[in-house]
Amino acid sequence: MFLDAPAFSHLQATLDALQIQPNEKDRRAALHRVFADLMDDATLTPLFNYHYRISAPPGVNGVRLTPRGWFEFSEAWLPPPSQ
Incomplete structure (x- = not known):
């Protein structure tokens, strides 16, 4: 509207x-x-700024949020399995 x-x-x-x-x-x-x-009236839709915390399973590296609060998938990585 x-x-x-x-x-x-x-x-x-x-x-x-x-x-x-x-x-x-x-x-x-x-x-x-x-x-x-x-x-x-749906004339205004508020945008919220939440402060999230993230956690990852053990062994997942590079987990972070961007300045806009999005998970940065391109930087998360798993180390190769140890043999």
């Missing part, structure tokens, strides 16, 4: 009005309501 021009103008005016509210608690609550409405 997207915002048409009138809806975008209304949202911009709402955000401008909220940003100048002197009471921080009221301002945060009002902004939270606006963002919750945008998420409920």
Whole structure:
């Protein structure tokens, strides 16, 4: 879903009005309501930044996450079996 021009103008005016509210608690609550409405309407989809930890079975080497949090498959390796 997207915002048409009138809806975008209304949202911009709402955000401008909220940003100048002197009471921080009221301002945060009002902004939270606006963002919750945008998420409920599927206009806004938040991206989350989680801090993951990874573990690997013994013997797997080169296990790491990229700066964007993806497992770097090209760097993981297993040593040759010992004979």
